Amino acid sequence: xxxxxxxxxxxxxxxxxxxxxxxxxxxxxxxxxxxxxxxxxxxxxxxxxxxxxxxxxxxxxxxxxxxxxxxxxxxxxxxxxxxxxxxxxxxxxxxxxxxxxxxxxxxxxxxxxxxxxxxxxxxxxxxxxxxxxxxxxxxxxxxxxxxxxxxxxxxxxxxxxxxxxxxxxxxxxxxxxxxxxxxxxxxxxxxxxxxxxxxxxxxxxxxxxxxxxxxxxx
Amino acid sequence: xxxxxxxxxxxxxxxxxxxxxxxxxxxxxxxxxxxxxxxxxxxxxxxxxxxxxxxxxxxxxxxxxxxxxxxxxxxxxxxxxxxxxxxxxxxxxxxxxxxxxxxxxxxxxxxxxxxxxxxxxxxxxxxxxxxxxxxxxxxxxxxxxxxxxxxxxxxxxxxxxxxxxxxxxxxxxxxxxxxxxxxxxxxxxxxxxxxxxxxxxxxxxxxxxxxxxx
Numbered sequence: 001x002x003x004x005x006x007x008x009x010x011x012x013x014x015x016x017x018x019x020x021x022x023x024x025x026x027x028x029x030x031x032x033x034x035x036x037x038x039x040x041x042x043x044x045x046x047x048x049x050x051x052x053x054x055x056x057x058x059x060x061x062x063x064x065x066x067x068x069x070x071x072x073x074x075x076x077x078x079x080x081x082x083x084x085x086x087x088x089x090x091x092x093x094x095x096x097x098x099x100x101x102x103x104x105x106x107x108x109x110x111x112x113x114x115x116x117x118x119x120x121x122x123x124x125x126x127x128x129x130x131x132x133x134x135x136x137x138x139x140x141x142x143x144x145x146x147x148x149x150x151x152x153x154x155x156x157x158x159x160x161x162x163x164x165x166x167x168x169x170x171x172x173x174x175x176x177x178x179x180x181x182x183x184x185x186x187x188x189x190x191x192x193x194x195x196x197x198x199x200x201x202x203x204x205x206x207x208x209x210x211x212x213x214x215x216x217x218x
Numbered sequence: 219x220x221x222x223x224x225x226x227x228x229x230x231x232x233x234x235x236x237x238x239x240x241x242x243x244x245x246x247x248x249x250x251x252x253x254x255x256x257x258x259x260x261x262x263x264x265x266x267x268x269x270x271x272x273x274x275x276x277x278x279x280x281x282x283x284x285x286x287x288x289x290x291x292x293x294x295x296x297x298x299x300x301x302x303x304x305x306x307x308x309x310x311x312x313x314x315x316x317x318x319x320x321x322x323x324x325x326x327x328x329x330x331x332x333x334x335x336x337x338x339x340x341x342x343x344x345x346x347x348x349x350x351x352x353x354x355x356x357x358x359x360x361x362x363x364x365x366x367x368x369x370x371x372x373x374x375x376x377x378x379x380x381x382x383x384x385x386x387x388x389x390x391x392x393x394x395x396x397x398x399x400x401x402x403x404x405x406x407x408x409x410x411x412x413x414x415x416x417x418x419x420x421x422x423x424x425x426x427x428x429x430x431x432x
């Protein structure tokens with residue numbers, strides 16, 4: 001057993017590059033999905049019935065699809081329609097679009113529970129337009145959405161592992177390569193599991209940190 | 219794509235449904251047992267459960283599945299694709315169920331527990347008659363929601379060769395050189411399935427809010 005873990009240690013370069021790819025992929029998808037979700041969220045709250053129905057249908061529909069199937073459709077299905085994507089583009093696009101639906105719903109929920117008074121008070125103190133949004137609306141909104149967004153980021157990290165099926169060299173893929181090269185399945189995958197765990201603990205710690213900031217501001 | 223192909227995908231759907239149902243039936247009581255162990259703060263067991271649940275919740279199902287499928291035979295435990303899939307699904311869902319159950323147990327009013335104690339109910343009776351019926355009601359939306367999450371991760375089982383909906387669809391796509399139609403058929407099976415469960419979760423939540431308000 002010790003020998004197996006020494007072999008894994010010998011392959012640390014491969015494993016770390018897999019971990020790096022998982023982090024880069026998750027980070028890029030998180031930022032893109034948050035941005036797109038923020039753009040979509042007002043549509044979910046639109047007063048006009050037809051728009052609202054279209055946005056809600058899109059978001060709710062996407063949330064009913066298993067992520068892996070969605071990734072397959074993007075990677076294998078879209079070429080039928082003449083859209084050829086390499087595995088990095090397809091993987092990142094699938095991860096981003098899929099999570100945009102979740103982020104939009106999270107931001108909508110956070111917005112709906114925000115108290116109106118500080119917003120009006122901001123206007124009364126002479127804040128307008130972008131300044132008002134950036135200084136008064138956005139900070140408490142982001143702080144109150146942070147825990148749920150954090151959970152979603154953990155979900156993104158875990159979803160990114162599914163992309164091993166389209167041969168994206170992320171952490172699970174690296175562990176698979178090591179296991180097939182040396183036939184040390186236990187050591188290879190346990191190491192990957194522990195690395196995922198550390199990643200998620202780090203995200204949770206970050207969210208807890210933000211929570212303390214939010215508490216201090218109150 | 220022929221009628222036989224659609225039939226093959228439907229057969230995959232039966233596999234997906236069977237595996238999910240079995241994992242739910244095993245994962246619910248297992249999750250409750252884990253949650254009770256933490257709630258009762260059993261020495262040695264409770265911290266062990268906490269770490270176990272924390273690791274499992276952070277582990278992608280693919281990684282867990284590959285670990286079980288390749289590592290168990292290497293230490294002399296023969297395991298097939300379906301068995302590995304079932305164990306992985308159950309471990310995964312029991313960890314999430316544990317957190318739902320635990321939240322319910324933590325929110326359970328302590329005075330009721332003490333009242334039951336003061337009228338001389340035994341530990342087992344207190345759990346069976348006072349705690350569990352109420353905690354089950356409070357946890358129901360969360361547990362149903364967890365079922366929808368479980369179904370959404372089942373396509374991963376195809377990685378070790380379980381022929382579920384997704385694998386059947388991908389295989390037909392590879393045979394016909396036209397992957398989009400079978401994938402869309404698969405989509406048409408998953409979406410109503412997950413949507414129905416999400417609706418049930420919302421309904422139980424609303425029902426719960428009503429009975430609590432009354």
